[in-house]
Amino acid sequence: MCGIVGIVGDGIRAGRVLGECLRRLEYRGYDSVGVATISEGKIRVVKGAGKIDEVDARLCFSCLEGGVGIGHTRWATHGPPTDENAHPHVDCKGRIAVVHNGIIENYVELKSELERKGHVFRSQTDTEVVAHLIEENVSQGYEPFSAFKRSVSRLKGSYALAVLIQDTPDRIYFARKHSPLVIGIGDGRVFLASDIPAFLEYTRRVITLLDGELGYISRDTVYIERLNGEVVDPSSRVFTVDWTPESARREGYPHFMLKEIHEQPRVINDTVTGFGEDYEKGADLLHGSDTIFITAAGTSYHASLFFSLLTAKLAGRRVIPFISSEYESYAHIAGRGDVLLAVSQSGETIDTLMALRAFKARGCRVVSLTNVVGSVISRESDQAVYMKAGPEIGVAATKTFTTQLTALTWLASLVARRSGRLDEGDIRSIRERLRALPDLASEVIMKNEGWAKQMGRFMSVKSSAYYLSRGLGLPIALEGALKLKEVAYVHAEGYPAGESKHGPIALVEPGFPVIFVSIESYLEKKLLGNVEEMKARGAFTVGILPEGSELAERVEDRVIIPSRDELLLPVLSVIPLQLLAYYTAVERGADPDKPRNLAKTVTVE
């Protein structure tokens, strides 16, 4: 996901206005930023890696003159966040500038075709082919708009494009397929953006472009046509928005947390399809180590605990998990042959970074798993591995947790392959099974949101709850309890079910909610005993259970996960618990997106 803006207008300094618009879109991407304007008949481009304010302070794109310009804020998925890879991208002569959101699927073919014709590429992105493609069409004698249209017709994949062509200095060309793009009509200026908040400060009159539409804007024109050439009357499409920038960004969901829970099938799919070389190299390092340590904080720690249990089970390897802020007790036992796997959603978590540095100082090598390409932790590690959850706005991690679990399942499987416990056929089968996750996750959300809403009402009047499990389910139970605490402010504890009778059970009284998570079938009998213990004390028992679970008839309320695959169940089982925390918070009148006292990225120890 990236942010695009464009502006044409009289008497403005495009660089400054584009900067303001980009700041409104920073939630869509923040790895690198760039702006191109046309002034005195020439395209000028300023771009670089870093956050908007950093890049502006360093390169001053706000200083760019001219009344026409485009801008971009990037969230890297293909190619690291470097100055070269930042948008806009230009053609060989610097007469065409392009910003793009989406993926050009056929860029490899297009790139080699254009390279054969002598075009020189400077970046590792898929976007640059668009600039050269238009250049090629212009050089064949097509006038700019025709050249743009011919180029767009060659693109496969998803795109929102904004393009400057020096020969027509008063226009911005645009095209949309799958990725969003809107036009804002202000007084004496027209905007283009991937999202309405970009220009809400300047105008509330908006045209939403539909898939397959393209055209151009100038100071006094909005021209739109469909891919089949049919011309659209833009005047019939103008509407006035009366919402706040924040509600616009939620895309109709009441909270970011719910939006991100619903996005999980898509981002899990992005993560699974993104398993590449980085995972192989990470697995090589982990396999070659004497001891594997894994560290993280908060939700990421639960994912790490899961990895240690899964790797022990699949690969027969000992993995020592520890909470990042406790690194001083672990670093001194690490040596040169060991590897630390550092897990952080933001890649900037200070506790994890400190642990990483302490381990490096002992001569350990470091593999990192983060969601942010080029983040501090990934830069300081020997091998960075990424999940592809996209930016997460809600403070409580949801989609980043399930993509962490997905990524770590694959990493554990690759380590197991290297240790000889799994063969190539097993690995192929695991990948196939992981590919089923998005559809199953979608089914879990669709079937259980109603349950979560009802259970949330029940939970909202309780002062405490237990989340119990065994084995691979334990990290899920811990995460479920953490979510309830974080967003709904209901005290909850995750506990190994077998340990519950050594203390926690003292608190159980009639109506006390106890949620059981069952993942591994061989542990069900034992879990059943724990259910009975709790019921005997009047607890209200709830099960998050796989299909065919023996516990289904023994608990008072249940969610049945549509799978028995123990590799997939952890990801799927946490989803109802996320929904439960969300609805409990809503029922209690709390804002789940802004839990009190919490910050998205923890940068102080």
Added chain:
Amino acid sequence: MKTVVLTGGRTNRMLPLTDGYPRALLSIMGKPLFMYPLTSALRATGDKAIVVTSEDVPMGEIVRSVNESGYAASVSVRVQQLPGIEGALLAAAEALEGDEWFMLVYGDVIVEEDAFRRILEVHRGEERPSVLLVPRPDVQAFGAAFVRENLVTRVVESVSGKETSYVVGGAFILPSEFFALLERGLKFFEALNYLIEKIGVYAAYWTGEWVAVDYPWDLINAFYSLTKRKCGLSIAATARVSHTAILEGCVIVDAGATIDHYAVLKGPVYVGRGAFVGKGAFVREYTSIEERAVVGAHTEVKRSVIQPQATVGSFSLITDSVMGYRSVAEPRTTVLSVLPDDYTLSRELPLQGLIGKKKKLGVFVAPHARIKAGSVVGPAVKIYREGKIEGI
């Protein structure tokens, strides 16, 4: 954007409360049911509304309610000629004056205006048709939707199992071409599925309070939902509240109502215009006593809705019940409400999740029906005008 509010139809599911009485005019907190979606939608859109009703609903009553609300200038009323939701929509088509989009709202849904704002936001974000979707555990009792992220993939009139948990929430934003689909003979849901396939329909998720008044006991949930939003102590200037009465928590006493000596009202409680609560009566949480209804001396009422001009005689106990228009529970009536453990209902019970593990449902009394003095009735029964008693 104009709103079409549907108030016609007299579903059998609302019996016995709709025995000779239109559903749209059932009263809750002093207003007929249809006024809630109508006014919420008007506040959200800031535009006009068309109320479509059927011939068996007294149009004069509809118009009177609209006039009393102060929204008369924004509302026009149409009577449908053809049956079903399709007929109702076609009756509204002309009044939309060629607008490209309209909002369709079921008249029996109680939901905050923010829900209508949300569906408007979703529609405006993409300029596509949109449907309000509400997560519910008992989706089998409603129209249901299947989704993928924020796109609706299919709508169905009913599901048998738990294939989805999204209820079609009774608010839609549709293009005017929708009428052409209905004219071609497509049923409402068929036409919606046609749009889903051809141009895409967006889901507007509503996670707040939502009640579809489709069964008699839904009125109790509706009252809970309405008082949950915002409720304090409010006594109209013309109400008479005895100085020995005790009013606790959220209690609203409307104009001309009387609360007699030593009555205790423990909110949320609503006492409608000209209603009477007798000496020593105990009116407990989630009770709505509508216009000119009477609760006799030393009577206890809880989690119940007493429709206009109904009477609950003295020394009675009424719980988890709805008394129909002008019905009478004669003195010393006792309602039993605790259901057996294995009792199941196709949708959520009133206030389920709030009243603990015991499931409760009392009696539902038809308009003008009488319960004889000293009767012990319930749980979960319907009482008709001619005295017939039916289990639920």
